[in-house]
Amino acid sequence: MVHPLRETAAVSGIGETAYTRGTPKSGLALQLEASLAAIADAGLSPRDIDGVVPYFPGGGIAEDFIANLGLPDLKLSLFVPMGGATCVAAIQSAAMAVASGVCNHVLIAVGRTGYSGARVSTRLQQFPQFALAAEFEAPIGMFAPAQLYAQGARRHMALYGTTTRHFAEVAVVTRQHAILNGNVVMNKPLTVEEHHASRMISDPFRLFDCSLESDGGAAVIVSRTDRARDLRKPLVTIMGVAEGHPESPASIAQRPDLLEFGLAKAAPRAYDMAGVGPRDIDVAEIYDCFTFTVINQLELLGFCKKGEGGPFVMDGRIGLGGELPINTHGGLLSQGHVVGLNHVIELTRQLRREAGRAQVKDAEVGLVTGYGDMGDGSIAILRRAA
């Protein structure tokens, strides 16, 4: 039986601000600037938006969208508190809202002053999902994601022989892609040697294994497919979408398998809904808070077996022209950190054939993931339906 949500919703509009380190704008202003760009991209008026999912914390809440965009009749205001998995998980919530007829056009928006505002060391204390880490792990010197996720990476290396050379490959290829995109924070080439020489953050993660602290805004509009068909841009439908929550969701330390998280549950559900498998994917935008996180997710997504993610990323496989081009925009590692909504935007561009020099030839089906908090996962599979 075809899943009732399959292709009933579409990504109809995308928008983003400049990605920078340093801005005089507030998170809310960045969020609204990106929202207006997404609304214009779709060919809609702000008045047409009747559902809002703001990324929180950072930026505004539904009330700010009503006040600034003059929304006449907002019918849905949601938070999806899943950290880096939020944006893609929000696509599921938005798709449900438009498929059920509650809303016509749902706006998902991020505004973030990750460089000029609160930095990672203080920002996370705002998250209720980090309460256990704050009580049990921050006092012993473990608090930042780079530290908490490093233990999983170290275990993967010990169990499977994964090396920092594999990590470097993800960083280097992602940078190559960023250089093709005009709107990125990091626009100079990166070599494996420079990666290996960058300072250690939390072993085995070096500086260039870590995503950027940057400023910027991004927004996406999800519309019911029949409405999106009549809008400005080529139709990109949501074939499959899912969120997944791991065991011991608020503490990585207590999780039976540190390398098995929410995406392991979400990916099979999304593939089932979409009616496709890993072999059908032409391009993948993988949440890259850390290089290793990409390697781990490639395994959970079924592109390779568990433990084989390191060798998988080598030999040009994940670059443009390779078997599975990933993070064709430069990702969180090199483009900018807007909690992965830039990954959704890039996948939509790829399927519209608007990706410029980073265009994957004949891209028809692609996937995008989110990864957040202590291992929440999300995935959307999109298709060019124009």
Place this chain on the structure above:
Amino acid sequence: MSTTPVAAPTSERPLPIPTRESQPYWDGMREGRLMLQHCAGCGKVRHYPRPVCPHCFSMESTFKKAPTGGTIHTWTVCHHPFNFFFKASAPYIVALVDMDAGVRVNAPLRGVNEADLKIGKRVRLDFEPVNKEVTLPFFVSD
């Protein structure tokens, strides 16, 4: 264009704020004991402390003194002090340990060279008073 971060990280030591659920664990630490929560219904141990047993849904539990030995599950070496307080001690090893008691504990591992770290290495938990109220765990080689 401003490029100066406006919110500098705090230099205060982060300390636990015990909850009604976790208070017995922290009381145990202060008394030099690893106290773990056991379900009164099915007897299973759980960590971190929480109100309901996820196996049998009992809300009754007791804290029992647990053995302090365990084996390294994985580790990291923290170089960048995300909190300025830890700048003086960086780099420091944090070991995630499979305790013999059946839960995991994350804590600094002292007196061990990075080169000697490996999964399965035996360690023992010890206690370091930080102030009158708070004692924190750390590991040493066993």
